[in-house]
Amino acid sequence: MYLPLVVGVDGSESSLRAVDWAADEADLHEVPLLVVFGTLWERYEGAALARELGRPSTEMKADDILKAAARRARQRHPDLVVTTETVPDEAEHALVRAGRNASMIIVGSRGRSGVADRLLGSVSRTVAALSDCPVVVVRGNHDNRALGGRHDRIVVGIGAGETSASVLRLAFTEAHLRHVPLAAVRAWRCPAHETVDHPLLTGEPARLYEERAAKELEAALEDAPSDVAVGRHTVEGPARAVLPAASAEAGLLVIGRRVHGRLGRVAHAVLHRSACPVVVVPERT
Structure with a gap:
């Protein structure tokens, strides 16, 4: 049933x-x-x-x-x-x-x-x-529809560290059923205190953080199904700003929730500022 x-x-x-x-x-x-x-x-x-x-x-x-x-x-x-x-x-x-x-x-x-x-x-x-x-x-007003319209893509937020399989599974399923691409977004930032004078970050500190984010994103999508077109996007900035911006051209934004009974700062910001419907998925540990 x-x-x-x-x-x-x-x-x-x-x-x-x-x-x-x-x-x-x-x-x-x-x-x-x-x-x-x-x-x-x-x-x-x-x-x-x-x-x-x-x-x-x-x-x-x-x-x-x-x-x-x-x-x-x-x-x-x-x-x-x-x-x-x-x-x-x-x-x-x-x-x-x-x-x-x-x-x-x-x-x-x-x-x-x-x-x-x-x-x-x-x-x-x-x-x-x-x-x-x-x-x-x-949220938003995408013709009040779960399917159709000009915002034909699903966005999933990929956090630092391991992303729960339940979050990705739901994102893949929604994209598959709608026959739309999935945009996986990984926000990254270079800490302000790490400058070009840092001995381990000579010349391009930001590039190293972006490369790390790209590797984490690729690892999270290692088991992506072949029947869903997946775009990989690393975007500089805090996730609480990057994900609402990505929602402007999406039909659905998928994020995870790691702590039962509480929304983290990113989820809280996304739910207040998203331009499209947001699905919050409990992450199983």
Whole structure:
């Protein structure tokens, strides 16, 4: 039995975009979609859903939100198996629990205005930090689609040291299913205190760091499948700036999370600044 994809909804514009993306992703993977509503959301936006149903937002109920979200997903993919669940708990806890028997969780990023849409909501942040399965935070507006559009490539961030097989496996799979290339990005920096006067770095200290990054990148991709076109990119700068920049021309950005319950500085920055959906993959040690 295939594990479902889980999408969290709260009636907001952001969560409805997440439903669209989740429906595409579930159809792509040929798995069911489970739509979850945590009834103890601190607050939610009902304006978008209210317009769809033609009712005041004050009358919106959990059943309305779930039915509208499920209908939206089925309209997008008529053959998709969609189920719904109301959980009497805080949204982040409901989603994390649902993720224990799911292949992936999809959530929207908080957005009540153009400025707020660039910020990350507490639910998205908590789920990304605590989930046992990969979490997609749907950022940007790539036609609200998991597949198609002009941003036809997947980007995966390769960190220093050994990159988890689970991160690369997901990146390869997503690129394969979409028939798009994978761009593997390794950020590198030359420490400021290491100048050309250093006895071991005569002339070109930066070049040595770039070469080291290129070797680590090549080692990480040693077992790349032959059916995915993989581009290798070493970029000077901090990863928390390099990866959001790479997301501008991507349909999906894949990063790892090494510590359960906490997002590192890179993941935190990427989730706040990415121009495309981001999938955070728990790295198994």
